[in-house]
Amino acid sequence: MSEHRIRLGVLTPSSNTVLEPVTQAMIAGLPDVSAHFSRFRVTEIALSESALAQFDDTPILRAAELLADARVDAIVWSGTSSGWLGFAADERLCARISAATGIAATTSMLALNDVLTSTGVKRLGLVTPYRDDVQARILANYASFGFDCVAERHLGLQENFSFAGVDAGELSGMVGAVAAEGADALAVVCTNLRAAPLVAEWEARLGLPVYDTVATAVWKGLSLAGADPACIQGWGRLFSVKP
Structure with a gap:
């Protein structure tokens, strides 16, 4: 890894208490990598109109723009909403994040699909x-x-x-x-x-x-940010897969 410090931006559901400490634990052995988090409101997972509306792009984009203020090297939506919304929803979201911030973006689900395919x-x-x-x-x-x-x-x-x-x-x-x-x-x-x-x-x-899917977000996010995911040891076979 180069001496350049890598900052990974992570979009987080507001009621999530797992992904932040787990993400930090995964990168704990990488002194030149840090993770930075931005939340938007998600409190339930269902197919009702109100539950689906939580994943409207507008609040997610606002959260991404706040991460951009930290000059992160990649932005990852560490969430699985496109599993039920359809994977095209994540593709559109990532395109909109990159257009708004100039920063490469991915999601847990797009990364999962990448590793399943590869x-x-x-x-x-x-x-x-x-x-x-x-x-x-x-x-x-x-x-x-x-x-x-x-x-x-x-x-x-x-x-x-x-x-x-x-x-x-x-x-x-x-x-x-x-x-x-x-x-x-x-x-x-x-x-x-x-x-x-x-x-x-x-x-x-x-x-x-x-x-x-916490791990897939980190795996692909590190790659987009210019780091080799294989630097992470002890968290499973995923990190030996080339993105």
């Missing part, structure tokens, strides 16, 4: 905390994207704050159940689950890659 995953396992209807929308979007979701588990939760309370045992049980049904790789889709610190242990035990 590693040739055909049979995907999916773990989330979301409601039945939200999960169904995510599965449908992945099917249209060409991925066969062969196994899934979800918890039926709606309040975003509550996702952080899902304990390690429950997460491990969900991941283990999905792995047993024949997936090539597992995706943990939600940036307010405490999954990323467990990924290396899951991979060692299950023999499968596990891609957490």
Whole structure:
């Protein structure tokens, strides 16, 4: 890594209590990299009009512009909303962020799709905390994207704050159940689950890659900012994949 200090800008749901400390822990061993966060209001995950309106581009762009004041090298939406909104929503958002700030942008979901494509995953396992209807929308979007979701588990939760309370045992049980049904790789889709610190242990035990969406945001964000994600050690196979 060069001597240039890299600043990673991260867009954060207002009720999320996981992604910030986990992101900081991931980059803790990189003295020339820092993460900077900007929030916008997200309190529930559902398909109601009010819940979907939380992801209107306008407040997200305002939050991105505040990150631009810190002269960050890349901006990442560390969130999974395009899983149910459709991946084109993230593509449009990133284009608008870059047009408004002049800074390269990506999202957790676009990064996840990049790694699934580049590693040739055909049979995907999916773990989330979301409601039945939200999960169904995510599965449908992945099917249209060409991925066969062969196994899934979800918890039926709606309040975003509550996702952080899902304990390690429950997460491990969900991941283990999905792995047993024949997936090539597992995706943990939600940036307010405490999954990323467990990924290396899951991979060692299950023999499968596990891609957490806090981690995918950091992986692709570092690359856009000019850093090599392989500098991050101990957080799973993702960081050995070339963006």
